Amino acid sequence: MNPNCLTCEVLSGKRRAPGGTIFQDALWEVGSVLAPVLVPGYLIVNLRRHCEDLKDLTPDEAAALGSVLRTTCAAIHRVLAPPRIHVASYGEAIRHIHFHVIPRHAGMPPGSLGTELYIRWRRLLYRMGRKAIAVGNAAEIVAQIQDAFDRIR
Amino acid sequence: MNPNCLTCEVLSGKRRAPGGTIFQDALWEVGSVLAPVLVPGYLIVNLRRHCEDLKDLTPDEAAALGSVLRTTCAAIHRVLAPPRIHVASYGEAIRHIHFHVIPRHAGMPPGSLGTELYIRWRRLLYRMGRKAIAVGNAAEIVAQIQDAFDRIR
Numbered sequence: 413m414n415p416n417c418l419t420c421e422v423l424s425g426k427r428r429a430p431g432g433t434i435f436q437d438a439l440w441e442v443g444s445v446l447a448p449v450l451v452p453g454y455l456i457v458n459l460r461r462h463c464e465d466l467k468d469l470t471p472d473e474a475a476a477l478g479s480v481l482r483t484t485c486a487a488i489h490r491v492l493a494p495p496r497i498h499v500a501s502y503g504e505a506i507r508h509i510h511f512h513v514i515p516r517h518a519g520m521p522p523g524s525l526g527t528e529l530y531i532r533w534r535r536l537l538y539r540m541g542r543k544a545i546a547v548g549n550a551a552e553i554v555a556q557i558q559d560a561f562d563r564i565r
Numbered sequence: 566m567n568p569n570c571l572t573c574e575v576l577s578g579k580r581r582a583p584g585g586t587i588f589q590d591a592l593w594e595v596g597s598v599l600a601p602v603l604v605p606g607y608l609i610v611n612l613r614r615h616c617e618d619l620k621d622l623t624p625d626e627a628a629a630l631g632s633v634l635r636t637t638c639a640a641i642h643r644v645l646a647p648p649r650i651h652v653a654s655y656g657e658a659i660r661h662i663h664f665h666v667i668p669r670h671a672g673m674p675p676g677s678l679g680t681e682l683y684i685r686w687r688r689l690l691y692r693m694g695r696k697a698i699a700v701g702n703a704a705e706i707v708a709q710i711q712d713a714f715d716r717i718r
Contacts, residue, residue: 466652467639469631477631478622486620499619500653502677504669516657524655525685528678 419508431554448546450534459509487561572661584707601699603687612662640714
């Protein structure tokens, strides 16, 4: 636990993502991105331990990562069937290791830059007061993904 | 092997990335991004098999992924020590599963969008004729990363 880390706050239960935890074992945790959710089914895969660089993963953490990412993508696919699913770890604003798992839906611009700008544009509109742009049933979608996740793994 | 797949062309040796293959086993391959290299140490981790969705990884492929990503990041860190390393799989223009492993150097704008725009801007300049913007010693840097990779794993 790092007292100044947003991801540690999620993992300790101090902050709660819409729909709560989808999956958790000793090494990794899966849940929704924090509100406002601007893309249906946008999830985050968090390392349970506070560690800031992928190079410092333990062998056990590294060995479990691919399976968690695969099951997360499979569960999103089963519920939402987006044309593509983006998986990315940047570690810039929040350094604690986490992966964004972003369904790129048919209505979104394809490609990494298009998706990035789409989300940032929606976040800007939300901050300017267009609260209705956030996904209204985010917790319900997460519950469906959690159900799919449990069936798949 | 998919005859219309750029990644399959790399894996079969039909196309060669600067410095050649850094690592290869039965499941994953690591090498440089294809020329022009616009960021020193920009690598690609390719799945050996033609498969287009992370949800369809085999258990063996999934189990090996984290270790390959970790060692790739560790080798880049040892040679170039960038402040951050971005790891991302979009699967849009090239659907064959691959991960971009991008050192975000101190001179580059931080954050996912900044890095994305930085690379696209340099690619545009290169295409407009500014060939000197490409990394001149890309193969040499890859050789150093390969050496580090072999020592770490």
